[in-house]
Amino acid sequence: MLRFMLLTGCVGLMAFATGCTQDTSAADLQAIKNQEIAWSKDAATKDVTKITAYYADDATLLLPNSPIVHGIAGIKSAFTGILQDKNFALTFTGEKAEVAGNLGYTQGNYSMTMSDAKGNPATDKGKYLTVWKKQADGSWKALEDMNNSDLPVGGN
Numbered sequence: 329m330l331r332f333m334l335l336t337g338c339v340g341l342m343a344f345a346t347g348c349t350q351d352t353s354a355a356d357l358q359a360i361k362n363q364e365i366a367w368s369k370d371a372a373t374k375d376v377t378k379i380t381a382y383y384a385d386d387a388t389l390l391l392p393n394s395p396i397v398h399g400i401a402g403i404k405s406a407f408t409g410i411l412q413d414k415n416f417a418l419t420f421t422g423e424k425a426e427v428a429g430n431l432g433y434t435q436g437n438y439s440m441t442m443s444d445a446k447g448n449p450a451t452d453k454g455k456y457l458t459v460w461k462k463q464a465d466g467s468w469k470a471l472e473d474m475n476n477s478d479l480p481v482g483g484n
Contacts, residue, residue, distance in 0.1 A: 357427045360460050360468050364422045364434050367470075371418040374411050380404045383470045384461055390474035410442075415449040417441040420456060430462040431471075438475055454478045 363382060370378040380403050383389075389397040389406060397406045410416060420438035435457050444450040459472040 353427055356432065356462065356468070357425060360427060360432045360434060361422060361425050363460070363468050364420075364425075364436075364458070368418075368420050371420070374416065376404055376407045376411055379407055379411075383473070384463065387469070387471050387473065390472070392475065392477055413442050415441050415443045415447075427460075432460040432462075432468065434458045434460065440475075452477050452479055 367379070367382045370381075373379075380400060383400055383403050385400045387400060387403060389403050391397070391406070397403050418438065418440045420436055422434045422436040424435040426433055436455065437453065438456050439451060439453050441449050441451045454475055454477040456473070456475040458470050458474075460468045461471040463469055
């Protein structure tokens with residue numbers, strides 16, 4: 329009888345704990361979308377600190393025709409170089425977002441202008457995919473970030 333009561337009590341506690349778990353997926357999804365909107369606005373500032381603040385410490389950045397950039401220090405270094413380009417401009421807009429537990433992703437389109445070999449502005453348009461991870465403080469940071477040009481190989 330004691331075993332039955334203990335088993336029943338354990339099952340009851342598990343059911344209570346499960347029932348008390350709050351579904352935050354809608355709020356988390358909105359948080360990721362808000363982060364992405366703010367990140368796109370901050371990209372226009374050309375401020376490396378603002379732009380890289382959206383990355384997790386252990387994030388990776390996957391840029392076309394370049395090796396993987398590991399960690400926030402590497403990402404800051406990469407953006408420091410990119411932002412020295414006088415023609416640099418970046419905008420991006422999310423089209424799709426999903427969240428499941430502590431991970432989410434956004435997918436969308438970007439437009440990025442940089443200098444070509446002659447120093448003239450050259451604009452690339454393409455798509456991106458960002459994987460987000462919920463941090464211990466409840467914020468969302470980019471864990472994996474990659475973009476991919478829509479232009480044919482060889483440029484315009």
